[in-house]
Amino acid sequence: MGRLNPILVWSLCLSLCLFLCPTSAQLKTNFYANVCPNVENIVKNVVTQKFQQTFVTVPATIRLFFHDCFVQGCDASVIVASTGNNKAEKDHPDNLSLAGDGFDTVIKAKAAVDAVPQCKNKVSCADILALATRDVIVLSGGPSYAVELGRLDGLSSSSKNVDGNLPQPTFNLNQLNSMFASHGLSQADMVALSAAHTVGFSHCNKFSNRIYSFSPGTQWTPV
Template sequence: MGNHRMALIVLTLALCQFPQPGDAQLQQNYYANTCPNVENIVREVVTKKFKQTFVTVPAVLRLFFHDCFVNGCDASVIVASTADNTAEKDHPDNLSLAGDGFDTVIKAKAAVDAVSQCRNKVSCADILAIATRDVVALSGGPSYEVELGRLDGLSSTAASVTGNLPQPEFNLDQLTAMFGKNGLSQEDMIALSAAHTLGFSHCGKFAKRIYSFSQQSSVDPTLNQSYVVQLQSMCPKVVDSRIAIDMDPITPRTFDNQYYKNLQHGMGLFTSDQVLFTDPRSKPAVNFWAASPSAFQRAFVSAITKLGRVGVKTGSDGNIRQDCAIFN
């Protein structure tokens, strides 16, 4: 009887680890038999690319996020448009995705497929997930075990992007709802928002906050005044649309918890950043992670692992693309 009860407990615990449908086939070391060296091959390519340009880091991280939030983590964001199909990457919300992210995945896929044992065995979606872990670690963030076993999606349309990515002006309820739709909690959302400790934004994405916020105030009152002056000098009213500035003005090249400290000082670049501190429901998490880098890192690893489980394709729902940018 004791053994039977223990077996039931073990089974229950095993089921609890996979709360979302489609998770169960994801596992660490998924390619142990088919392409055992895949993670080293990808890491080598990512490291080389990182040494060429730091943009690789925020570019890959953002690509993973934009991929998973639209039709799940299936590399559909990498597919190129054709004469008869406008793909995800050409939706207005994705036009600012840096080319270095796409380039990293495509180069890593080529390196993996150059090994005869691995050719056409590893999905673009999994390569993007591995590369994401690697750029976080290369920029000073935590390294973590990546769950693998995704297939690449069979469709990519610009229309599917509309309404599925968080916007810079979102409030807490809008952010929580959008992440919730993907099985992510409010805490996961606040942890993943710290990806804004890296990368840059074009001036147009926040110009309203520093020039024409409301009838009562031209500047968003939640912004730090000296930060406003800094932003206005870098982003004058009439600005070249190609100009972009660091999202974290303090440690823009380090994956750290500085993002939360910036929010405490009114230096969140987007409304959707600063609201995490001004809304009393999310403020405690911001304060906690600003004070504890290790707690933040644990929360981030948990959240990005959950993000990697969103809408995973298996069986006949996907395949392994030979070219990440073109359907087989």
């Protein structure tokens, strides 16, 4: 793992900001000014402590945010646990590789926010995840940016909603462009978000078939 390239980080920030743009008039930078004015500092302190414990906090949080936003929007539904009657998003095969440090970051930040009497039960996990993503980008060498707040946490989370909504390692360029375009993202956004994996890791089963089925006669490399 290494630090993010500044140009890549800036592109990544622009891409993530598209997720953060208001979808209604309720989103604004000072959303919690009257109920929890110090929320950004509280979250930042927790994220910084987590980052100091392990750099995995960076890719884990970015990827968690990405997987959350691509399924039903940025509503933190990817964090919801399954029950006996419902298999949640986090237990879908495409989400099983999400690193625990991303979930842990949001859980600890939420606990720290709720520990402040004025803030208790006032700040959504969705907003905390959005803030934490910005904070890990800054901590890894990228620029800071304003995060508009006011997201509501998802009331439901189903593994079925993940089907067909996350890019697959088998997708060709047209399929990738189409999926990202459906979220208002360009090919440049897609490249920046995909390249965020350079600060994390990929599981072998996601690309091993390209290595072992590769023929020297093909016109492109396997990975």
